[in-house]
Amino acid sequence: MAKERLVLVGNGMAGMRTIEELLQLEPDLYDITVFGAEPHPNYNRILLSPVLSGEKTIDEIMLNTRAWYDEHAITLHTGDPVVDIDRKARVVRSEQGLAVPYDRLILATGSYPFMIPVPGAELPGVMGYRDIADVDAMIATAREHKRAVVIGGGLLGLEAAYGLQQRGMDVTVVHLLDSLMERQLDKPAAALLQASLEQRGLQFLMEAQTAAIEGDGRVERVRFKDGTEVAADLVVMAVGIRPNMALAQRAGLHCERGIVVDDTMLTYDPRIYAIGECVQHRGQCYGLVAPLFEQAKVCANHLARLGYGRYEGSVTSTKLKVTGIDLFSAGNYRGGEACEEILFQDPGAGVYKKLVIQDNRLTGAVLYGDTIDGAWFFQLMREGRDISGIREDLLFGQAHLGDAGHGGQTQAAAMSDDMQVCDCNGVCKGEIVRAITAKGLFTLDDVKAHTKAAASCGSCTGLVEQILANTLGSDYSVPEAKPLCKCTDYTHDQVRAAIRDQHLTSMGDVFQALEWRQPDGCHVCRPALNYYLIATWPNETADDSQSRFINERAHANIQKDGTYSVIPRIFGGETSPAQLRAIAAAAEKYDVRTVKITGGQRIDLLGLTKEQLPHIWKDLTDAGFVSGHAYGKALRTVKTCVGSEWCRFGVQNSTQMGIDLEALTWGSWTPHKFKMAVSGCPRNCAEATIKDFGVVAIESGWELHVGGNGGVKVRATDVLCRVETPEQVKEYCGAFMQVYREEARYLERTAPWVERVGIAYVRKRVVDDEVGRKALYKRFLASQKLAQVDPWKARAAGAEAHEFTPLHEANG
Amino acid sequence: MSAVMAEHTWVDIGPIASIPRLGARVLKRNGVDIAVFRNAEDEVFALLNRCPHKGGPLSEGIVYGRTVACPLHNLCMDLATGQAQAPDEGRAATFAVRIDGDRVLVSMTPV
Incomplete structure (x- = not known):
C-alpha cells in the first residue's frame, strides 16, 4: 500500500520540530513534502539577534541542512510559498505552480512583523525584523548608513537596536509607553534596563507616538504626533508579531487571532493540523519557541497515530539576548490581587529581583542584574511547588538553601569556556556551548547524549541546564513532567498509577496496556518497570532478571575491568573473630586482590571473576553470611556506633538497634539505594543525619530522621519525629520505607523525593496517621517475607547457573 | 590448520535454549571472549565482548530489540552491526552466527 502523504507548509522551527519528532516515532509512515517561503533550509530563528550583532554567522544557526532532508527522503521546496489549499481535492498549490496532494497537512506558517500603518511605512529603508533576509538587509544598510530608528521597546526591538549598534549605527529606540518591555518587566526593572542601555549608547524616545515616516525615495526621518522629528536612514518596526493565517483564512479554516486549534493541534478540518506562532490555542498565541516545541511533540504524537498526547498550554519565560545585560522574566511578573511580592533592590549595584507568590506558590519572577537563579525559579513555577518552607531564603536562590554540593550551579554565566562543568566525564563549558549552537540542541537530554555532560552522576545537571538557558536565551524549556523513557510519553507517575489501578502484573501487560513503542522496551524503562511491578504486586509478579542491571542480576558489583566485588552482610557493622576468619579464608582461597573496609x-x-562468584558465596553462606546487597537499589547497610554498651556518652543501645533494623529491612528492593545509621547519642558518630533513614538516640528514646544524603548532593535529614521504644523505631522505619517504595520514582533517592513531596506530607503519612502507618508497616512486612531469601545461597546451590558459567563448545 | 585458509571456523555452542532470552552468554576461546546474545525474537548475535568505549563486557548489558546497552556507561550497540548508536561512536567486532536445527554455531572469524 502506498504511504500516506504528509505536507508541511512552513519550513521553520515549529514545523520541522514536528517532523523530527514524528520521524523518531514513525520514520516510515508518510511521504513528506515541505514548503518554505524562505530560500534557506530550517534555521534557528531565536539566534537571529546574535547574527545581527555579529556574534554568530548564519551557518552557525542552521538546524537542518539540505543533506538532512535528503537523508530522510523529505522533498523540500524552498523559496516557494504555498498560496492555496484546496481542501476538497486535498491539494496544496505553490506560488511557482506546484500542486501537491496530501492526506495530512500541517500549517506552520509562523508570524509576520506588524507594520504600523502610518504614512511612509512602505518607503525603502523601513522594515520588520523577522528572518534572515531582514538581518541581511539590516547588515547591508549598516555598512552605508549611520542613523537607525527602532520603533518598539520590547524584546525584539531592543535586540535589534543592540545588534544595529554593534554594527556601528547610532540607534534611537522609540517606544509608545513610558517603560521598556512592559510585557515582561515591571517599572523598576525596566528603568534599570533603560539606564544600562543608555550607558551603552542607545538613545530612547519614550511615550513617543509615530505619526509619519518621511523621505524622498528612501526614509529620511520619523515624525511624531507632538511634531518633533528624528533623522533616520533605517527604520525597523518591532512593535509585535501577528499570526500568519492568511492562507488558512483563504482555505476557510476557522481563525480568530490565529488559526484556532484544539488540544491535539487539529484545526477545524480533521486532516489539517496547525502549530507554532500561527496558532491560537485556548485563546492564547505564543511567540516563543519553548511552547512551540511542546506543541510539536503533541502534533507528532497524533500524526504517528498514537493518539494520546495533549497540549494544555505553556508557562513561558524570557531572557534578553543582549550581551552583558542579565534579565529574566517569567509568568505573572506584575502580581496583583491575592498575590504577595518579595522584593530585593540594590540600584547601586544594578540588581533588582521580584518574586510573585500566590497560595504559597511562585507564579512570577523578574530578575535584573543577577539572573543566575532564573532557571530554578522557572522550574519552581512550572512544578507548582509549595515554597512555604523555603520562603525566607527563596530570593537568594538555590545556593542558599544549604545544599553545599550544588553551590556551583549558580556559576554558569560567570564561568569561562575552559572551566570544567562535568567532573565525571571531563566536559568543559565551551564544549557544551559549542554543541548546543553547532548541533542545534534544545534539551538536557540532547546535551547529555552529545557531550556526556551530566550523563554520569548528574550532580552538574543544574549547571548544564543553566548553560542551556544562557545559550538559548528565552527559548530553553524543560518539559514539565518527563516521559519515563523514549518508549513512551507517559511519566513515571502515570505508569505507576496504571500498574496499580489496572492491576498490571507483568512487563508484557504494561507494554500492551500503555502501548509501548518498543516491543521489549529499553535499558531505561525495563529496570524501572520491573521495580514498579514487584513493589506493587509482590505476590503476583515474577522478578524479571533480564530487566535488571548487571549488578542486581549477578548479585555483585561489576568493576571497571569486568570483575566483581563481593560484600557479605555484617548486621549493624558488628562482627566476630569467627566471621572475620571466614572472610579471611575465603579471600585467600579465591585470591581476592583487594580487601577494603567500605564507607558503610x-x-x-x-x-x-564471575565464574568464582557462586563458589565464594558457598563458602560465605556456609559460614552464616547472607548477601550484603551492596550492588542493589535496595537496603544497603545500617551503620552504627557502639552506643550505651561501651561508650561513656551513649544513652541507648544503638548497635543492637542497628542490628534489629538491618534484620528487619535487609533484602528489600527500593526505588534507589537506601542507607541507614543509628547513633547512640546526639553526638551522632554514626552520621545518621545524612542517611535515608537515620536514628539518633536521646535520653528519652529515639529521634528519627529522613531524607538525608552524603553523596552527590549533600543534604541533611529532616526530623520526622521522636519515639520511645525500639519497636516503634522499627514500625516507623518500615512504614517510611514502604511509602518511599510505593510512591517515589525509580532512581529517585529519598532526599529529592522528600524535597518534592515535602516533609509535611511524609509526617502526615508516617507520624500523624496511625492507622495508615500500621497498614504501611504491614505491607512492608508482607513484602519482606518474599524478599528475605538470600540470593547468594540460592545461586551457590545452582540457581541461575547460566549466569555464572561460560558457554562450552560442543565440538571444540 | 591454517586460519588463513579457513573462511569460517564454526563452533557449535549448543542449543539456543542455553542462552537466556533477552540475555547473553560468553564463549571463551583462545583468549578471546565472544558475547552471544539472544533477543525476544530468538535471533542470535555474536559480538566481541568488549565495548569500544571503555572495554565493558557487553554480555552483561540489558538486551532489547536488536540492541544491547553496555553495563558500564550505557552505550547502545546494534547487535547486528556492532555499531554504537549515534551520537556515540565506535564499533564492536561481530561474528557470523548460524542456526542449524536446534544448534547455534558461531564463526570464529570476525566479519
Missing part, C-alpha cells in the same frame, strides 16, 4: 562499615572483596 562492611568488608569488600574485590577482583573476583
Whole structure:
C-alpha cells in the first residue's frame, strides 16, 4: 500500500520540530513534502539577534541542512510559498505552480512583523525584523548608513537596536509607553534596563507616538504626533508579531487571532493540523519557541497515530539576548490581587529581583542584574511547588538553601569556556556551548547524549541546564513532567498509577496496556518497570532478571575491568573473630586482590571473576553470611556506633538497634539505594543525619530522621519525629520505607523525593496517621517475607547457573 | 590448520535454549571472549565482548530489540552491526552466527 502523504507548509522551527519528532516515532509512515517561503533550509530563528550583532554567522544557526532532508527522503521546496489549499481535492498549490496532494497537512506558517500603518511605512529603508533576509538587509544598510530608528521597546526591538549598534549605527529606540518591555518587566526593572542601555549608547524616545515616516525615495526621518522629528536612514518596526493565517483564512479554516486549534493541534478540518506562532490555542498565541516545541511533540504524537498526547498550554519565560545585560522574566511578573511580592533592590549595584507568590506558590519572577537563579525559579513555577518552607531564603536562590554540593550551579554565566562543568566525564563549558549552537540542541537530554555532560552522576545537571538557558536565551524549556523513557510519553507517575489501578502484573501487560513503542522496551524503562511491578504486586509478579542491571542480576558489583566485588552482610557493622576468619579464608582461597573496609562499615572483596562468584558465596553462606546487597537499589547497610554498651556518652543501645533494623529491612528492593545509621547519642558518630533513614538516640528514646544524603548532593535529614521504644523505631522505619517504595520514582533517592513531596506530607503519612502507618508497616512486612531469601545461597546451590558459567563448545 | 585458509571456523555452542532470552552468554576461546546474545525474537548475535568505549563486557548489558546497552556507561550497540548508536561512536567486532536445527554455531572469524 502506498504511504500516506504528509505536507508541511512552513519550513521553520515549529514545523520541522514536528517532523523530527514524528520521524523518531514513525520514520516510515508518510511521504513528506515541505514548503518554505524562505530560500534557506530550517534555521534557528531565536539566534537571529546574535547574527545581527555579529556574534554568530548564519551557518552557525542552521538546524537542518539540505543533506538532512535528503537523508530522510523529505522533498523540500524552498523559496516557494504555498498560496492555496484546496481542501476538497486535498491539494496544496505553490506560488511557482506546484500542486501537491496530501492526506495530512500541517500549517506552520509562523508570524509576520506588524507594520504600523502610518504614512511612509512602505518607503525603502523601513522594515520588520523577522528572518534572515531582514538581518541581511539590516547588515547591508549598516555598512552605508549611520542613523537607525527602532520603533518598539520590547524584546525584539531592543535586540535589534543592540545588534544595529554593534554594527556601528547610532540607534534611537522609540517606544509608545513610558517603560521598556512592559510585557515582561515591571517599572523598576525596566528603568534599570533603560539606564544600562543608555550607558551603552542607545538613545530612547519614550511615550513617543509615530505619526509619519518621511523621505524622498528612501526614509529620511520619523515624525511624531507632538511634531518633533528624528533623522533616520533605517527604520525597523518591532512593535509585535501577528499570526500568519492568511492562507488558512483563504482555505476557510476557522481563525480568530490565529488559526484556532484544539488540544491535539487539529484545526477545524480533521486532516489539517496547525502549530507554532500561527496558532491560537485556548485563546492564547505564543511567540516563543519553548511552547512551540511542546506543541510539536503533541502534533507528532497524533500524526504517528498514537493518539494520546495533549497540549494544555505553556508557562513561558524570557531572557534578553543582549550581551552583558542579565534579565529574566517569567509568568505573572506584575502580581496583583491575592498575590504577595518579595522584593530585593540594590540600584547601586544594578540588581533588582521580584518574586510573585500566590497560595504559597511562585507564579512570577523578574530578575535584573543577577539572573543566575532564573532557571530554578522557572522550574519552581512550572512544578507548582509549595515554597512555604523555603520562603525566607527563596530570593537568594538555590545556593542558599544549604545544599553545599550544588553551590556551583549558580556559576554558569560567570564561568569561562575552559572551566570544567562535568567532573565525571571531563566536559568543559565551551564544549557544551559549542554543541548546543553547532548541533542545534534544545534539551538536557540532547546535551547529555552529545557531550556526556551530566550523563554520569548528574550532580552538574543544574549547571548544564543553566548553560542551556544562557545559550538559548528565552527559548530553553524543560518539559514539565518527563516521559519515563523514549518508549513512551507517559511519566513515571502515570505508569505507576496504571500498574496499580489496572492491576498490571507483568512487563508484557504494561507494554500492551500503555502501548509501548518498543516491543521489549529499553535499558531505561525495563529496570524501572520491573521495580514498579514487584513493589506493587509482590505476590503476583515474577522478578524479571533480564530487566535488571548487571549488578542486581549477578548479585555483585561489576568493576571497571569486568570483575566483581563481593560484600557479605555484617548486621549493624558488628562482627566476630569467627566471621572475620571466614572472610579471611575465603579471600585467600579465591585470591581476592583487594580487601577494603567500605564507607558503610562492611568488608569488600574485590577482583573476583564471575565464574568464582557462586563458589565464594558457598563458602560465605556456609559460614552464616547472607548477601550484603551492596550492588542493589535496595537496603544497603545500617551503620552504627557502639552506643550505651561501651561508650561513656551513649544513652541507648544503638548497635543492637542497628542490628534489629538491618534484620528487619535487609533484602528489600527500593526505588534507589537506601542507607541507614543509628547513633547512640546526639553526638551522632554514626552520621545518621545524612542517611535515608537515620536514628539518633536521646535520653528519652529515639529521634528519627529522613531524607538525608552524603553523596552527590549533600543534604541533611529532616526530623520526622521522636519515639520511645525500639519497636516503634522499627514500625516507623518500615512504614517510611514502604511509602518511599510505593510512591517515589525509580532512581529517585529519598532526599529529592522528600524535597518534592515535602516533609509535611511524609509526617502526615508516617507520624500523624496511625492507622495508615500500621497498614504501611504491614505491607512492608508482607513484602519482606518474599524478599528475605538470600540470593547468594540460592545461586551457590545452582540457581541461575547460566549466569555464572561460560558457554562450552560442543565440538571444540 | 591454517586460519588463513579457513573462511569460517564454526563452533557449535549448543542449543539456543542455553542462552537466556533477552540475555547473553560468553564463549571463551583462545583468549578471546565472544558475547552471544539472544533477543525476544530468538535471533542470535555474536559480538566481541568488549565495548569500544571503555572495554565493558557487553554480555552483561540489558538486551532489547536488536540492541544491547553496555553495563558500564550505557552505550547502545546494534547487535547486528556492532555499531554504537549515534551520537556515540565506535564499533564492536561481530561474528557470523548460524542456526542449524536446534544448534547455534558461531564463526570464529570476525566479519
